[in-house]
Amino acid sequence: MSVRHLYVHLPFCAHRCGYCDFVTATGRGDLHGAYVDALLRELGEEHDGTPVETIFLGGGTPTYTALPELLRLLRALPPASELTVEANPETVTPELARELRGAGVNRVSLGAQTFQPHLLEVLERRATPLDVECAFGHLRDAGFDNLSLDLIYGIPGQTPEQLAADLAHAIVLEPEHISAYELEAKPGTRFTVAHGAELERQAEQMEDYFERVVETLTVAGYRWYETANFCRDGKFAEHNLGYWLGRDYLGIGMGAVSTLGNERRRNTPKLARYLQGRYDREVELLDDETRARERVMLGLRLDEPLPLRGLRTALDPAGLARAEELGLAVEEGETLALTRQGRFLGGAVTAEILA
Ligand SMILES: C[S@@+](CC[C@H](N)C(=O)[O-])C[C@H]1O[C@@H](n2cnc3c(N)ncnc32)[C@H](O)[C@@H]1O
Numbered sequence: 637m638s639v640r641h642l643y644v645h646l647p648f649c650a651h652r653c654g655y656c657d658f659v660t661a662t663g664r665g666d667l668h669g670a671y672v673d674a675l676l677r678e679l680g681e682e683h684d685g686t687p688v689e690t691i692f693l694g695g696g697t698p699t700y701t702a703l704p705e706l707l708r709l710l711r712a713l714p715p716a717s718e719l720t721v722e723a724n725p726e727t728v729t730p731e732l733a734r735e736l737r738g739a740g741v742n743r744v745s746l747g748a749q750t751f752q753p754h755l756l757e758v759l760e761r762r763a764t765p766l767d768v769e770c771a772f773g774h775l776r777d778a779g780f781d782n783l784s785l786d787l788i789y790g791i792p793g794q795t796p797e798q799l800a801a802d803l804a805h806a807i808v809l810e811p812e813h814i815s816a817y818e819l820e821a822k823p824g825t826r827f828t829v830a831h832g833a834e835l836e837r838q839a840e841q842m843e844d845y846f847e848r849v850v851e852t853l854t855v856a857g858y859r860w861y862e863t864a865n866f867c868r869d870g871k872f873a874e875h876n877l878g879y880w881l882g883r884d885y886l887g888i889g890m891g892a893v894s895t896l897g898n899e900r901r902r903n904t905p906k907l908a909r910y911l912q913g914r915y916d917r918e919v920e921l922l923d924d925e926t927r928a929r930e931r932v933m934l935g936l937r938l939d940e941p942l943p944l945r946g947l948r949t950a951l952d953p954a955g956l957a958r959a960e961e962l963g964l965a966v967e968e969g970e971t972l973a974l975t976r977q978g979r980f981l982g983g984a985v986t987a988e989i990l991a
């Protein structure tokens with residue numbers, strides 16, 4: 637099957653950070669080779685080897701995977717114009733940076749989250765602020781000219797001054813791309829139990845934090861092109877842009893999701909099953925209406941107006957009129973966009989506009 641975007645899930649991590657609910661497995665160095673075998677088997681079944689536009693190796697911690705196995709995987713992937721690997725700073729050595737570059741990786745997304753040592757501890761992160769700086773240096777030395785940095789704000793106990801310091805620190809490193817996510821506390825996790833009261837106390841500050849993030853990064857020359865994503869010199873996250881534009885993508889690996897035509901499917905999140913080639917796929921059939929609604933929800937996160945052709949049935953004309961009256965959305969010709977104010981309110985405005 638030919639797709640334009642390929643996601644590959646590498647689940648292994650050195651340890652589990654308290655706030656994370658992604659599909660991960662701790663350690664398991666003994667299984668990295670078998671896992672890559674399983675990935676290559678699934679890739680062979682699902683893709684004909686023709687070039688794709690983007691590939692994203694996400695995790696987990698892809699760069700925690702035993703290096704020979706990671707390189708074996710990279711060399712077996714189809715050609716792609718953008719090949720991104722997610723990395724945790726403490727895993728980036730000069731050797732790893734050189735090997736990734738040599739294997740055709742041309743973009744690295746580095747999970748910094750924060751530069752405040754005590755907040756890194758709250759998140760149970762392993763990397764120190766110095767690790768992030770060193771990782772950046774190693775990647776630049778290896779020739780990477782497209783680096784992205786992930787930040788999280790709304791960490792329990794984080795003050796506005798600490799957020800400002802994180803943003804300043806990120807800007808000084810001059811990444812081409814920055815993702816800044818509001819911390820999502822998953823109900824029932826030990827993190828949420830431990831920090832619930834503080835998270836509740838902080839909740840009403842989050843709109844203000846979001847505005848500070850956007851203000852600071854745009855003043856520093858970054859384009860706020862998606863709700864939580866910022867870039868310089870047109871260096872968008874092309875892979876993610878594929879999702880936001882509602883394109884099909886193939887996801888391989890345990891827990892990986894694919895959207896192919898009117899089908900969304902998710903592989904088993906169980907490592908043992910996946911290694912046996914038993915994908916136990918959960919399949920959801922997407923009707924045109926659902927795809928149109930998703931297209932509106934995702935499309936309105938972008939700063940480019942959304943073409944409305946084929947999407948009218950997903951809109952509530954009265955809700956749209958209200959959003960326009962309040963200065964939150966603008967319909968122009970056959971396109972729709974949120975205003976700056978509308979983008980700050982984000983999902984709430986989209987919910988109003990949707991039928
Ligand atoms: C799943 S992680 C994988 C990358 C890498 N292992 C890491 O931890 O940096 C991808 C990104 O998702 C974001 N993320 C993960 N859990 C989150 C949460 N609960 N709330 C907000 N952002 C989160 C982080 O910014 C992280 O860099």
Ligand code: SF4
Pocket residue numbers: 648649650651652653656657658660695696697724747
């Ligand atoms: S390293 Fe990343 S993927 Fe692994 S547990 Fe921590 S946040 Fe989750």
